[in-house]
Amino acid sequence: MKPFAYTRATDQQTAIGAVAREQTAKFIAGGTNLVDLMKEGVEQPDRLVDITRLELVRIEERPDGALQLGALARNADTANHPLVRQRYPLLAQALLAGASPQLRNMATNGGNLLQRTRCYYFYDVALPCNKRQPGSGCGALEGYNRIHAILGASVQCIAVHPSDMCVALAALDAVIQVEGSQGARSIPIGEFHRLPGDTPQTDTNLQRDELITAIDLPAAAAVFAPHSYYLKVRDRASYAFALVSVAAAFELDGDTIRQARVALGGVAHKPWRAPEAEKILTGARAGEETYRKAAEAALQGARGYEHNEFKIEITKRAIVRALTTAGGKL
Numbered sequence: 001m002k003p004f005a006y007t008r009a010t011d012q013q014t015a016i017g018a019v020a021r022e023q024t025a026k027f028i029a030g031g032t033n034l035v036d037l038m039k040e041g042v043e044q045p046d047r048l049v050d051i052t053r054l055e056l057v058r059i060e061e062r063p064d065g066a067l068q069l070g071a072l073a074r075n076a077d078t079a080n081h082p083l084v085r086q087r088y089p090l091l092a093q094a095l096l097a098g099a100s101p102q103l104r105n106m107a108t109n110g111g112n113l114l115q116r117t118r119c120y121y122f123y124d125v126a127l128p129c130n131k132r133q134p135g136s137g138c139g140a141l142e143g144y145n146r147i148h149a150i151l152g153a154s155v156q157c158i159a160v161h162p163s164d165m166c167v168a169l170a171a172l173d174a175v176i177q178v179e180g181s182q183g184a185r186s187i188p189i190g191e192f193h194r195l196p197g198d199t200p201q202t203d204t205n206l207q208r209d210e211l212i213t214a215i216d217l218p219a220a221a222a223v224f225a226p227h228s229y230y231l232k233v234r235d236r237a238s239y240a241f242a243l244v245s246v247a248a249a250f251e252l253d254g255d256t257i258r259q260a261r262v263a264l265g266g267v268a269h270k271p272w273r274a275p276e277a278e279k280i281l282t283g284a285r286a287g288e289e290t291y292r293k294a295a296e297a298a299l300q301g302a303r304g305y306e307h308n309e310f311k312i313e314i315t316k317r318a319i320v321r322a323l324t325t326a327g328g329k330l
Contacts, residue, residue, distance in 0.1 A: 006047070067217045075105075152270070163271070
């Protein structure tokens with residue numbers, strides 16, 4: 001691991017200033033992803049700015065009824081918070097599916113948003129990877145691509161985003177609160193992460209010195225609590241990243257779907273919202289026929305590669321299963 005300097009920030013402005021002044025400085029909290037990347041030589045910051053002492057751990061209701069999750073609240077505490085479990089069980093399920101208990105006890109909400117891909121070619125500095133080294137090529141395109149994207153990819157990168165939490169946040173229309181040297185701003189979850197395009201090295205629309213301070217869950221999304229489910233398909237039941245995941249939620253009026261949310265994980269460079277599926281579900285009668293139509297719509301335009309063609313069919317089946325489970329007994 002490359003030697004680095006260490007700064008412990010005592011307030012947000014100190015932390016932001018430290019990163020703004022030094023081009024290769026990075027924030028660190030739980031470190032469950034960043035430290036791994038530093039060990040592998042993928043990330044090589046000259047300075048780490050420790051933000052774990054900042055007052056960003058609260059989970060509390062806002063005056064407008066939204067639930068605000070502090071960026072430094074641990075994933076375990078978030079998943080087990082009474083208001084999260086009551087109003088947004090989809091998020092609690094995703095967090096509990098997302099990692100081992102040890103990791104959940106260390107990982108923070110803000111850090112979860114910033115996870116980098118687990119693509120084999122990204123992690124191995126001896127192999128070509130446009131995300132790690134722009135212009136070097138994408139080794140996965142002609143290599144072993146079993147875990148890679150089937151939606152939203154480009155010739156520059158077919159890696160997938162690894163987070164489970166972010167898939168649930170996409171379905172819940174979460175809003176990310178950030179602060180940087182130019183002030184504070186709010187970023188809707190759908191605009192936070194980026195597709196690879198020609199710049200796969202840029203994962204998010206954050207500015208380099210912007211610090212995530214909170215995640216807001218809108219009050220309106222609590223209407224999905226009775227009929228929501230997070231399904232994760234993986235190679236083993238213990239800690240593993242998703243081959244495919246589905247965050248499904250809808251509001252029912254009798255057996256008619258008033259509104260629906262479907263988001264997918266493990267299939268794209270960012271959490272993938274499926275508006276085509278939601279359009280088919282809205283106003284339709286809940287049931288397998290409707291769910292199958294929605295699944296087909298969600299996967300229109302999907303493209304598999306040599307080793308991951310199976311993902312297309314598995315994703316369709318996972319959508320049907322997640323929606324069926326979310327519906328429960330109608």
